[in-house]
Amino acid sequence: MHYPAPMQPAPPSTIAPRRVFIETFGCQMNVLDSELVRDQLLALGYRLVPSAADADVVLFNTCAVRATSEQKVLSRLGVMGKRKKERPELVVGMLGCMAERAGADLQRALKHLDVVVGPSELDRLPALLDEVAAGQGQVRALSGHAVRRSRTLDAAMERLEALDQGRLVDPDQASAQRYVRVTRGCNKMCSFCIVPFTRGPETHRDPDAIVDEVRRLVAAGAVEVTLLGQTINHYRHGEVGFAHLLARVHDEVPELPRLRFLTSFPRDFGDDALEVMATRARICPFLHVPAQSGSDRLLKKMNRGYTVEQYLELVRRARSALPQLAIVGDMIVGYPSETDADHEASLELLRDVRYKTVYVFKYSPRPGTVSNARDPDDVPDEVKRARNQQMLSLQHAISLEHHRALVGTAVEVLVEGAAKLDPGDRQGSGEQALVQIARPARTDGVRLTSRTRGDHIVAFHGDAKLVGTLARVRVLRATPLSLSGELI
Numbered sequence: 122m123h124y125p126a127p128m129q130p131a132p133p134s135t136i137a138p139r140r141v142f143i144e145t146f147g148c149q150m151n152v153l154d155s156e157l158v159r160d161q162l163l164a165l166g167y168r169l170v171p172s173a174a175d176a177d178v179v180l181f182n183t184c185a186v187r188a189t190s191e192q193k194v195l196s197r198l199g200v201m202g203k204r205k206k207e208r209p210e211l212v213v214g215m216l217g218c219m220a221e222r223a224g225a226d227l228q229r230a231l232k233h234l235d236v237v238v239g240p241s242e243l244d245r246l247p248a249l250l251d252e253v254a255a256g257q258g259q260v261r262a263l264s265g266h267a268v269r270r271s272r273t274l275d276a277a278m279e280r281l282e283a284l285d286q287g288r289l290v291d292p293d294q295a296s297a298q299r300y301v302r303v304t305r306g307c308n309k310m311c312s313f314c315i316v317p318f319t320r321g322p323e324t325h326r327d328p329d330a331i332v333d334e335v336r337r338l339v340a341a342g343a344v345e346v347t348l349l350g351q352t353i354n355h356y357r358h359g360e361v362g363f364a365h366l367l368a369r370v371h372d373e374v375p376e377l378p379r380l381r382f383l384t385s386f387p388r389d390f391g392d393d394a395l396e397v398m399a400t401r402a403r404i405c406p407f408l409h410v411p412a413q414s415g416s417d418r419l420l421k422k423m424n425r426g427y428t429v430e431q432y433l434e435l436v437r438r439a440r441s442a443l444p445q446l447a448i449v450g451d452m453i454v455g456y457p458s459e460t461d462a463d464h465e466a467s468l469e470l471l472r473d474v475r476y477k478t479v480y481v482f483k484y485s486p487r488p489g490t491v492s493n494a495r496d497p498d499d500v501p502d503e504v505k506r507a508r509n510q511q512m513l514s515l516q517h518a519i520s521l522e523h524h525r526a527l528v529g530t531a532v533e534v535l536v537e538g539a540a541k542l543d544p545g546d547r548q549g550s551g552e553q554a555l556v557q558i559a560r561p562a563r564t565d566g567v568r569l570t571s572r573t574r575g576d577h578i579v580a581f582h583g584d585a586k587l588v589g590t591l592a593r594v595r596v597l598r599a600t601p602l603s604l605s606g607e608l609i
């Protein structure tokens with residue numbers, strides 16, 4: 122079996138070691154990409170710092186799925202423009218999906234945006250940073266997936282595999298929860314989504330490489346590993362399908378206490394995968410399977426490729442195989458032409474499925490998508506807001522019922538950190554500043570936040586040394602969004 126050689130810590134660059142700050146927007150894929158970028162730069166002698174004010178290189182790993190996320194990045198870039206006037210040597214970079222979608226235009230408009238790198242080109246970042254330091258002006262690496270799809274996919278996959286394989290698994294900076302990529306990109310072409318254009322076509326990693334990576338992370342202290350893919354149940358590498366992969370990771374890394382995966386596509390979720398979940402206790406009973414709408418008419422317009430009945434059939438099969446299963450969904454309100462009847466159908470789906478949690482998004486047209494070009498954004502904003510509110514209220518009532526059923530029970534939780542950061546503990550300025558130390562400094566008992574195997578959030582009082590470990594907690598109170606309890 123041939124893999125690109127894992128990246129070795131390289132001799133320090135000829136350019137003086139630099140301090141880097143990375144802020145991450147968007148999904149778990151981006152969190153993982155930021156970790157891989159961080160590890161790549163640490164191996165080259167860079168040092169990670171917790172705030173943009175302390176950094177020589179500031180990187181924003183961006184999301185293009187929603188306009189609000191892009192607006193935040195534009196605002197950050199505005200701040201960096203002012204800062205760069207005071208410190209011209211500061212290097213400002215934009216990575217990820219927004220970089221792929223709009224980075225070239227933004228560089229023309231913003232002279233202080235030194236580096237732009239799309240999600241399929243992240244392995245080229247260190248060389249580009251060196252070019253900027255050497256005075257080459259603005260640089261960028263964007264893939265243009267139309268080209269990659271037909272001619273250079275294998276080479277690109279090999280380079281990205283080296284990035285995944287090169288992650289550092291130093292126990293000093295390892296956190297208890299780690300992500301491992303299983304597939305890259307997406308072939309689904311849902312009408313509203315920019316991901317197939319920014320991340321490119323679906324590709325699948327070698328199962329041996331995935332198992333090996335999980336093993337190394339667990340040896341470095343990982344307690345929970347989440348396998349990641351945009352449509353993870355479509356994983357296929359030779360004869361190995363998703364169910365087989367899941368079983369292999371579980372069976373071949375017996376020291377891993379918790380295994381989960383994200384995100385499932387409602388079509389083609391086989392009974393074989395459900396059986397693997399039902400028969401392997403360390404796989405968490407949790408499924409994130411976005412429906413997006415409860416209206417067949419809109420599902421067709423969205424090009425989702427299933428009907429409401431087919432979605433419900435999956436939910437029935439899954440619940441029958443795994444009675445304790447926690448199901449999480451995504452819904453869009455205000456998709457073009459959505460009527461009151463369509464919206465009522467979506468509410469009905471929530472009542473039928475009884476999700477643990479639903480992430481509700483108000484539709485916003487994204488440049489480059491099919492729906493942006495084809496479907497006028499004709500649902501008024503006040504209607505979107507009202508439907509959003511109505512859906513959240515209904516889901517809160519359902520979530521509260523799920524949570525109340527847990528009151529009085531003992532649950533196993535993975536302790537994630539302090540429930541509320543003291544002002545003095547705050548690290549970084551952004552949404553998800555990538556920092557090396559997740560453990561709060563105080564040890565005299567703090568409010569901690571944790572997650573059950575079904576992904577329920579549980580707050581309790583305990584020693585900060587518990588962060589990163591599994592604990593047992595008795596649930597005492599329930600709200601729609603979380604639980605609270607006491608350490609057993």
Ligand code: SF4
Nearest residue numbers: 307309310311314316
């Ligand atoms: S499945 Fe659809 S919504 Fe999900 S990433 Fe692919 S195109 Fe986007």
